[in-house]
Amino acid sequence: MTGHARISIAAWGATVLGSLVLTPVFSGPFLFISAFLCALVTGAGVLLQNLRIPRIVVPIVQLLVLVELLSLFFLRGTLRFGLIPVKATALEFNAQMVDAMDSINRFSAPLPQDSHLTLFAVSVIAATGFLIHVIAVQLRQAAWSGLLLLIMYTVPAATVHGGLPWLLFIPPAIGYIVLLSAEGRSRLSRWGRRISGVSHLDAAEPVEASALGQAGRRIGLTVVAIAALLPALLPTLPEGVIGNGLAGAGTGSGVGASISSTDPMLDMGKNLKRGDNVVALTYKGGPAGGTYLRLTALDLFDGNIWRIGPRTDGQKLNGGQLTPPPGYTGDLSKVARTSMEIDVTRTFRSQFAPVPYPLHSISLKRDWRYDAGSLDVVSTNGSIVGGKKYKLTSYDLQPTPEQLHESITTGAPDQYTLSVPGRTPVEVKQLTYDITNSAQDNKFEAAVLIQNWFRSGGGFTYSTQNAKGSGMAALEDFLLRSKEGYCEQFATGMALMARIVGIPSRVGIGFLPGTSDKDGEYTVRMHDMHAWPELYFQGLGWVRFEPTPSARVATTPGWTVPATENPTTPTTAPTNAPTTPGDKETPGIDRPRNDPNLPNDTGVAIVDTGNWFTNGGGQVIAAALGVALLLSIPWLVRMLTRRRRFLRPPGRAGAEGLWAEIRDTARDLGLDWSDVATPRQAGQWLVSKLPEDTHQAAHRLARGIESLRYAGDADPGLDLRDDASAVRKALWSQASLRRRWRARLLPPSWRWYLSRGTNEASDLLDEFDLLLARLRSLLLPKRARTN
Numbered sequence: 001m002t003g004h005a006r007i008s009i010a011a012w013g014a015t016v017l018g019s020l021v022l023t024p025v026f027s028g029p030f031l032f033i034s035a036f037l038c039a040l041v042t043g044a045g046v047l048l049q050n051l052r053i054p055r056i057v058v059p060i061v062q063l064l065v066l067v068e069l070l071s072l073f074f075l076r077g078t079l080r081f082g083l084i085p086v087k088a089t090a091l092e093f094n095a096q097m098v099d100a101m102d103s104i105n106r107f108s109a110p111l112p113q114d115s116h117l118t119l120f121a122v123s124v125i126a127a128t129g130f131l132i133h134v135i136a137v138q139l140r141q142a143a144w145s146g147l148l149l150l151i152m153y154t155v156p157a158a159t160v161h162g163g164l165p166w167l168l169f170i171p172p173a174i175g176y177i178v179l180l181s182a183e184g185r186s187r188l189s190r191w192g193r194r195i196s197g198v199s200h201l202d203a204a205e206p207v208e209a210s211a212l213g214q215a216g217r218r219i220g221l222t223v224v225a226i227a228a229l230l231p232a233l234l235p236t237l238p239e240g241v242i243g244n245g246l247a248g249a250g251t252g253s254g255v256g257a258s259i260s261s262t263d264p265m266l267d268m269g270k271n272l273k274r275g276d277n278v279v280a281l282t283y284k285g286g287p288a289g290g291t292y293l294r295l296t297a298l299d300l301f302d303g304n305i306w307r308i309g310p311r312t313d314g315q316k317l318n319g320g321q322l323t324p325p326p327g328y329t330g331d332l333s334k335v336a337r338t339s340m341e342i343d344v345t346r347t348f349r350s351q352f353a354p355v356p357y358p359l360h361s362i363s364l365k366r367d368w369r370y371d372a373g374s375l376d377v378v379s380t381n382g383s384i385v386g387g388k389k390y391k392l393t394s395y396d397l398q399p400t401p402e403q404l405h406e407s408i409t410t411g412a413p414d415q416y417t418l419s420v421p422g423r424t425p426v427e428v429k430q431l432t433y434d435i436t437n438s439a440q441d442n443k444f445e446a447a448v449l450i451q452n453w454f455r456s457g458g459g460f461t462y463s464t465q466n467a468k469g470s471g472m473a474a475l476e477d478f479l480l481r482s483k484e485g486y487c488e489q490f491a492t493g494m495a496l497m498a499r500i501v502g503i504p505s506r507v508g509i510g511f512l513p514g515t516s517d518k519d520g521e522y523t524v525r526m527h528d529m530h531a532w533p534e535l536y537f538q539g540l541g542w543v544r545f546e547p548t549p550s551a552r553v554a555t556t557p558g559w560t561v562p563a564t565e566n567p568t569t570p571t572t573a574p575t576n577a578p579t580t581p582g583d584k585e586t587p588g589i590d591r592p593r594n595d596p597n598l599p600n601d602t603g604v605a606i607v608d609t610g611n612w613f614t615n616g617g618g619q620v621i622a623a624a625l626g627v628a629l630l631l632s633i634p635w636l637v638r639m640l641t642r643r644r645r646f647l648r649p650p651g652r653a654g655a656e657g658l659w660a661e662i663r664d665t666a667r668d669l670g671l672d673w674s675d676v677a678t679p680r681q682a683g684q685w686l687v688s689k690l691p692e693d694t695h696q697a698a699h700r701l702a703r704g705i706e707s708l709r710y711a712g713d714a715d716p717g718l719d720l721r722d723d724a725s726a727v728r729k730a731l732w733s734q735a736s737l738r739r740r741w742r743a744r745l746l747p748p749s750w751r752w753y754l755s756r757g758t759n760e761a762s763d764l765l766d767e768f769d770l771l772l773a774r775l776r777s778l779l780l781p782k783r784a785r786t787n
Helices: 003-022 030-050 057-074 087-106 115-138 142-159 166-189 211-233 264-273 401-406 426-435 443-457 472-482 487-500 613-631 633-647 652-668 679-689 692-710 721-734 737-745 748-779
Strands: 198-202 205-208 257-259 279-285 293-298 337-344 348-350 359-362 368-370 377-379 389-395 505-511 522-525 529-537 541-544
Touching (some): 003 030, 003 115, 003 166, 030 115, 057 115, 087 115, 115 142, 264 487, 264 505, 359 368, 426 443, 426 472, 426 487, 443 487, 443 529, 487 529, 613 633, 633 652, 633 721, 652 679, 652 748, 679 692
Antiparallel strands (some): 198 205, 279 337, 293 505, 359 389, 368 377, 505 529
């Protein structure tokens, strides 16, 4: 087989093995189609090179073959005469790529088996295989093709919730090794016919172990060992770094959904819009008619995304009572409690446990904690709630409209939930003031007006097709122009408006109550995922509202009925005009009345930009400390080694350790210590480097080592610590200041030990290599030579 053919086949194999990392992302036969197309493209390249076609022409023809194959497989209806790609083919390809990207943004992995997603996956793999072939075969730089394999691995590793299974790192590594080995063999063959080396394990048994085979086995063993052992050595990494096994979520259908702590809102949107409405959990008990189950609350809005604000490590769950609901000042002993039993399926991957709010107690223990401010329950070691079954009790808080109406909110319970981003459009603020005009500065009445405006008076339409998200630009478009969205836009829109009128707010992420069967068990599916605003009222705490229209949620909470007859629910954007003939015009509310507890006289809290520590200073300090710790490793190793040597008791081992310490000190200070010199020669060399008052100590040290090594009647309890200490201090004092600081910060002797450790590891690989060669010679004996 020619060299280019060998490398071409190895490049194809590396591409196929590398594409295995995409199996947790895409569904269907994309892998087999990709392998077949890459094989045809590779075959075309090998054929052209065997025909001595100019090298620059080969990749051009291969690219044309790839375009033709993709068109025949996926875009056949657009081909002229059923064979020739035309402009319509390119337009259709572009449209399907756009649909694929939209599906990737909307759905959680694994993606549904759609034709445009299959085309996307096959195109990516085939294009990667084509580039690997060009780099490895045409440019003869196989090593650089590893970057493409790395990109193919890192992209799904960074986007798949829970991370890729760590075993999927091995196939791309093996493919890369095979490609490097093929290129190395091709380069070696250019020097002529190779003569196999023979390594004799003993005089009677020759075993063939070529240098190329040794190198391949060494690299392969090292890479596979690292890939297999690294996750075991890092057991405390959170979910998403290493992964949760080959299935990603244990047993089950393999079609799951995830909620991560980094961007729960984005994850909810993807899971809500996915095609498979799988069961997330079932529960028994709770309030009549079911209950909302919350995962977490998003309290920080910076104008771009809603996310979880900085929190402490949380409080341990020991099966006892949790802290009281934040902000509630009533007598909890008089509040009814309900009991529930929740069974989460293995298809739901989340570090948050679905629980009702406010939670009283839960049976989860050990690695689960709760946050006192939000009462959400989260794992501390990256484990997921999928497959868990737990019992809990919760407070059945039912505030009355009268209580909410009389509540006076004097400020936010924290620094985040009343913050309005400084770049909030003026039009959105004015719209909010117009909607709440008739509330007469009552926070609860203003909240009800905003809720009713979203549900019926604002002309909104519920649709999951809104993929713009909940950033400031998306909210502005949703509130002022499109008025089409799903629970994400309705919840975040009301939360932002509530903050504008001075009501602390956050966004809850979780599930609707689900559907019940005849036995009273509720089933909650992934399409029941939901977002809602939670508003804070002094004395009552966090209260749920429901702005999402009835097309999604039939009813609103019973406590969101206005307590007075004055406020009206606007059917259009409110104005300051009288609502009925004869009514006096109600003064418009241009802005909330001044509140001494709010940041400025406008009554609108501007988002807190924080201090230098919260705005990246803490990360800089942590990074600096990490770098300092990393740089201090050589000094730390030398310091501990020196301490251990001088603490050894007198004797042969102790003396050798002291002699090694003098040798390392000399190397650290830039002196030319000889490894082949005898102790007497080394002692004479030391005398030439030391001041006169330490010559006797150097002689005693050298002669002591010499006698312990070569004299049979030497004193086994000889103590050379004082002499070694004097010699070391003298060497140190003779060096320049620059040399001493270099010896402290980056001692060369540490690099020598590192090199020695590498050599020892290489020796172990040699032993392993010879063991494999011996086994091969036993299992595959050479054929008897015939004369």
